[in-house]
Amino acid sequence: MEGSETSMVRTPNGTRDGPQSRRTPQNPPREPPHYSSGRQVPHGIEQRAALRRRRKRRRAILFYIAMFLFVVVAAVTLSLTVLFKIDTIQVTGSSRYPAQQIVSISGIVQGENLFLAKTKEARTAIESQLPYIKAATVSRQLPATIVIHVEDDTAKGAIAYEGQYALIGSGDKVLEFVDTLPQGVTLVKGLDLAKAEVGQPIVYTDDVELSSSPADDASEADGSSAEASGSSPSEATLAGGEDSSHKSKEIFQELWTAIEESGLDKITEIDLSDRYNLVILYDNRITMELGLPTDLEYKLHYAKGILDAGGIKDTEKGTLKLSDAMDNRVPFEPDYSNSSAAAPG
Numbered sequence: 202m203e204g205s206e207t208s209m210v211r212t213p214n215g216t217r218d219g220p221q222s223r224r225t226p227q228n229p230p231r232e233p234p235h236y237s238s239g240r241q242v243p244h245g246i247e248q249r250a251a252l253r254r255r256r257k258r259r260r261a262i263l264f265y266i267a268m269f270l271f272v273v274v275a276a277v278t279l280s281l282t283v284l285f286k287i288d289t290i291q292v293t294g295s296s297r298y299p300a301q302q303i304v305s306i307s308g309i310v311q312g313e314n315l316f317l318a319k320t321k322e323a324r325t326a327i328e329s330q331l332p333y334i335k336a337a338t339v340s341r342q343l344p345a346t347i348v349i350h351v352e353d354d355t356a357k358g359a360i361a362y363e364g365q366y367a368l369i370g371s372g373d374k375v376l377e378f379v380d381t382l383p384q385g386v387t388l389v390k391g392l393d394l395a396k397a398e399v400g401q402p403i404v405y406t407d408d409v410e411l412s413s414s415p416a417d418d419a420s421e422a423d424g425s426s427a428e429a430s431g432s433s434p435s436e437a438t439l440a441g442g443e444d445s446s447h448k449s450k451e452i453f454q455e456l457w458t459a460i461e462e463s464g465l466d467k468i469t470e471i472d473l474s475d476r477y478n479l480v481i482l483y484d485n486r487i488t489m490e491l492g493l494p495t496d497l498e499y500k501l502h503y504a505k506g507i508l509d510a511g512g513i514k515d516t517e518k519g520t521l522k523l524s525d526a527m528d529n530r531v532p533f534e535p536d537y538s539n540s541s542a543a544a545p546g
Contacts, residue, residue: 286312293348293350297333298334303337307327307339309323318347323349324338329401332375332377337352338350354370356376356383357369358388359379359387360403365378366380366388367394368386374402375402375403378399387471389453390470391473391474392449393405405450449476452473452494457471465483469483476494478524483508487508487518489523490521490522499526503526
């Protein structure tokens with residue numbers, strides 16, 4: 202029909218289709234918005250979020266710290282009030298003192314907290330108040346045991362002091378005072394004591410005088426000149442005729458060490474009265490003259506070798522001169538008298 206805007210559309214197979222409708226132009230499908238991790242966030246919001254995260258972390262850290270401190274305090278309180286209470290005090294080692302006396306002197310009691318026990322003070326008290334104990338160790342053993350290990354001491358010598366004999370043990374500690382010299386204990390002569398107290402080391406008069414003497418510099422100068430001349434300080438001091446009484450403590454200690462090293466176990470007396478000629482009495486029958494306080498260990502080993510080889514019979518008495526032992530000149534002067542060998546000094 203004229204005037205009609207519709208038209209018939211012929212299909213490829215010859216049929217007619219309806220009027221062709223006007224199709225609305227189709228736009229391509231819209232993609233969903235893509236949110237990238239780097240999209241811009243307002244600066245203020247980001248700061249507030251970061252602040253909230255930091256506050257949250259701080260609160261968590263403070264919480265864990267508080268919990269840790271609470272656990273520690275609870276554990277310490279529990280251990281000091283309920284746990285680790287001493288229920289056993291054990292004494293080991295050899296001693297002439299009863300175990301109960303050692304425990305009593307230590308000051309440690311059952312029921313006391315294991316970690317609060319004063320072990321150092323206990324050791325000091327045992328060694329000072331029980332003089333025949335050479336050394337004591339006090340240790341803790343979990344869960345509730347204190348172990349006190351003691352080592353007995355023996356008298357190595359006796360020194361005359363105020364009308365009695367002071368028996369001396371290890372470290373020059375006074376073990377006890379006796380009126381008569383015990384059998385088998387070496388009598389030491391030539392040592393002057395300023396003070397002797399049971400359980401404490403002896404104080405030599407020489408030490409007291411030396412501490413108040415202004416002659417230390419002169420002694421050092423003498424020692425330097427002795428070294429320059431190639432002789433030892435002891436030889437130079439003694440040979441020069443100067444006072445060497447301040448050496449008595451050192452001489453005694455060196456001589457006693459040499460005696461122990463040599464194996465001579467029948468020393469009846471030690472006489473240090475003459476610093477130019479130290480003398481010991483062996484087995485109450487052989488007087489050994491050592492000369493100057495030098496090479497003592499060698500001299501005593503030499504004497505031990507003579508005795509072991511039968512150079513001096515077990516029944517002989519006399520004097521063995523060891524001052525020239527370094528030169529292999531050790532004469533022995535037998536004593537054929539019927540009297541006992543004279544004691545030195």
